[in-house]
Amino acid sequence: MRTVVMLFTRDLRVRDNPALSLACTTADRVVPLFVRDPALSVPPNRERFLLESLADLRESLRGKGGDLVIRHGDPVAETVKMARQVDATGVAMMADVSAYARARQRGLESERLMVKALPGVTVVPAGEIKPTTGGDQYKVFTPYFRAWQSHRWRSIAPTPKRIAVPEGLSAGQIEALPSVPEWTGGETAALKRLKKWRPLSDGYAEHHDDLAGDRTSRLSPYLHFGCLSPLELATAGLHDAFVRQLCWRDFYHQLLATFPAMARKAYRAGAVEQWHDDEEALQAWQTGHTGVDIVDAGMRQLLAQGWMHNRARLITASYLTKSMGLDWRAGADWFMRHLVDADVANNYGNWQWVAGTGTDTKPYRKFSPARQAQRFDAEGQYVKRWLGFDPPIRGKG
Known part of the structure; x- marks a missing residue:
């Protein structure tokens, strides 16, 4: 029987998850795995959101006959350990652009595992749209937006109906933290928020800058953790002004993919930086x-x-x-x-x-x-x- 490890990262959902879909259609058994890396410093509010998202994902997977296996440690080491434990033929995961994510993927590939990294973090994968005038990225948003609109997007990945997990695996515990009224993590909560906000989306262009009115979607945390598919949002018939914001998100991801030092170094060549220290x-x-x-x-x-x-x-x-x-x-x-x-x-x-x-x-x-x-x-x-x-x-x- 063919077994594949499905490594969840920033794709904590079952809908339109190309990596999960591929794993379930090409393998007899799938090990849905999430590795909590203690080396990452996660603020309490994001940790709470993450834990709630993991708990919700586990419930969704269990509803399909599967489960979510939780491990703690270095993501590469723990994934390799799991792959060897279940005699997996490969690892499926979502492709991402941060330095951390790319190092994780390189680490897995260096272990001679067959790693399949699929799109899904953005509407259009970083690097898929290149300027016709040359270069590896668009540096100005407006021409990128025009190219993004005319680009042929991938199809929505089908949601698995059943997930078979190898027997005898310890699933691991998901810590529970007190909920807060502002946010509830997870795909279920994300879909509820989208449903509630959808009737207001027609007025997004006119009202999204109104500070007191607060007519924004508040879907950004769900996009960050992958509880919602950006492609599903972009094709959901929402206002063009909102879809444009999804394009801004893609735009910055394609910049980060080719300029990994974005968090520390000025992107614009020749930028004068004369900051005060106060x-x-x-x-x-x-x-x-x-x-x-x-x-x-x-x-x-x-x-x-x-x-x-x-x-x-x-x-x-x-x-x-x-x-x-x-x-x-x-x-x-x-x-x-x-x-x-x-x-x-x-x-x-x-x-x-x-x-x-x-x-x-x-x-x-x-x-x-x-x-x-x-x-x-x-x-x-x-x-x-x-x-x-x-x-x-x-x-x-």
């Missing part, structure tokens, strides 16, 4: 005590919910870099520490765009907090809502 000012920004209401409201929402409205992300990032003159890396790292949807490609790509070191064709662009507040929080409701929250964090970031 720990007190940085701490004031981190905790929402700059004295600029719209900026402080956004930062306090981040600390309260582990999430921030996209317009507020632009405002707070611009204020840190263009008004305070502080290094974009400090701001991006703070977002990574607190956002439940923190993603290397999107987070650092967006921060570089705002800071003028990335792909913005107008690197001098600056968001005026007063003007932004007037346009997107005219009645001050967003500010009133969040300035009443006093952040518990007082230590240095």
Whole structure:
């Protein structure tokens, strides 16, 4: 009997999961495996979301006759150990672009395992769309968006009906942490949120920048952990303005694929970086005590919910870099520490765009907090809502 290890990473779903679909159609037995790497520093809110997503995935797999095997340790070592234990012929997994993900895949391939890495983290795989003028990536969004729209996307992968797991495997425990009202992880919760938001999606273009109205989808954490398929979202008949945001996500992933140093080095060649070093000012920004209401409201929402409205992300990032003159890396790292949807490609790509070191064709662009507040929080409701929250964090970031 042919056995394949299905290594889950950032694809915690059963719908439109090409790797899972391939494993189930080409093997008699499948070992759905997730390895928790203790070397990764995961903030409490993302860990909670991850654990809930794993528990939900386990229930979905069990409903199909399978299970989710949990192991702790180095992902390469644990996957190899599992493959040898069940005499697997190969490993199926989702292809990803971060330095961590690529090192993981190279590590597995170096063990002489047959590794099949399939698309699914983005709508269009990074590197599949290349400029007609030459080069390995698009460096400006608008021409990438045009190419992305006209590109032929892959088909939705069928959901397995049954999953046969080798007998005698210890599934392992999934730790339970107290739930929080803002977020519930998992594919089931993701589909419920999408269903609830769908009637509002027609007004996305007109209302998604309204800070107080909060008409955004809040699907980004589910996309980050792969609880939702970005391709299914892109083909779900949602407003074009929302689909455009999915393209931005793809755009930054294709940048990261060819520029793995995006989290630490300026992407734009020749970018001048002359940042101030002011720990007190940085701490004031981190905790929402700059004295600029719209900026402080956004930062306090981040600390309260582990999430921030996209317009507020632009405002707070611009204020840190263009008004305070502080290094974009400090701001991006703070977002990574607190956002439940923190993603290397999107987070650092967006921060570089705002800071003028990335792909913005107008690197001098600056968001005026007063003007932004007037346009997107005219009645001050967003500010009133969040300035009443006093952040518990007082230590240095």
